[in-house]
Amino acid sequence: MAKLKAEVDRRMCLACGGCISVCPQDALSMHGGKAFVTEEKCISCEICIRICPVGAINWRSNR
């Protein structure tokens, strides 16, 4: 089974850029004023999820 990837909840993201600055894979960037995870680059390290001050990043739910 493929590892889960991080996903930003655009409704909660306040665009502080913290997750972008710590991502070891450069998988995060700002798109339309909110942080965005490039899924192919994400290595599921969880750093962005843990450091988000408002809890706006979670594991992507399998839909």
Added chain:
Amino acid sequence: MKYDVVVVGSGPAGSVTARFAAKAGAKVLIIERRQEVGVPVLCGEGVSRKIDAWGMLEGKRWIASSMDGARIYSPDGTMVKLSAELAGNETGYVLYRDIFDQELARQAVKAGAKIMTNTDAIGLLKDKNKIRGVKTKQFDDEFEIDADVVVGADGVESKVGKLAGINTTLKPKDLETCCQYTLTNIECKDAYCDFYLGTKTAPGGYIWVFPKGKDTANVGIGILASLSKAGLAKKLLDKFISKDPRLKNGHPLRFIAGAVPVANPVETVRDNLILVGDAARHVDPITGGGLTHCLEGGKIAGETIGKAVEKQKFDKETLSAYETSWKEAFGKKLKRNYMVKEIMLGFDDKTFNMLADSLKNYKFEELSTLSLLKALVLKHPTLLMKLRPLMKVSSEL
């Protein structure tokens, strides 16, 4: 489009760099990703009175309130009071950062720079390995802007540096993750900035209350990202507010998040490239304050670029005058305070309580390292062990 300089980011560091480069005769363009300069605010909005001496801002509209001093509270509530003179180094004014940023951008334009908003830098233009401008996107249009110098003033994300091959990725232990309410309907009895320390209150950081008037204040938290869990900063801040009698009846006018690098500065110069402000990690690792370095460093960067344009030389060696000068101006302080930060992270609540207890009646007017250490150690001799690494740092620098 061809410019001498393209500045990525219209925050204080970008605008001040642009201003002094333009003043020296360079053709300067600032590009800003957001639709409005200074908005949204991502900042606690406290700044040193040092900025007065530099005279870079006109008027007073960017000042929300002037501070009389600061109070630091240890985990058990022991308070250490700092007078305006001493505290003013870090907390002189509480700002309206949006107006502050727009005033600095206005000054840049007055000096001859141009600004484009809604314009995102999506890549660097390179001839072989030589940087020759930025690739940008405005809504659906992509276009190239040629420039002899690219300035990365793109804040904590520091993507421009990364694109140029500088490792700007932060370790979680070198980032403070923050959020802040602007609360109204609260009681600010006096014009003091309050700081609350404690491993339970704000692990690896602090909570702050910065008054913006009698009934309104910025109430925020920064915690070290390596000690963070998802949403922990907001949870701890909400808990603090709900337990504080002054604050618990407050209502939010604004809620924002922020990320503050508390790292050692990175390499700030390459051929045709300069990094300034948060992008260069020009932030005091102890306080998380960076605005003064943006203004001081931005001026140095702008003047360096001005001279480079005059000589038409944009190699690393020419631009290195900037790095030499900022290191002289505040580089030593940043380096020392990074070491102090690392040592202080090892302090437990008991140590902070002892420190505060030793200092609570200390007359800070007589501030000297020796008298300070004497005051600390006389009352709590066990502090000597904890502070030994700090003494080593202060004797080395």
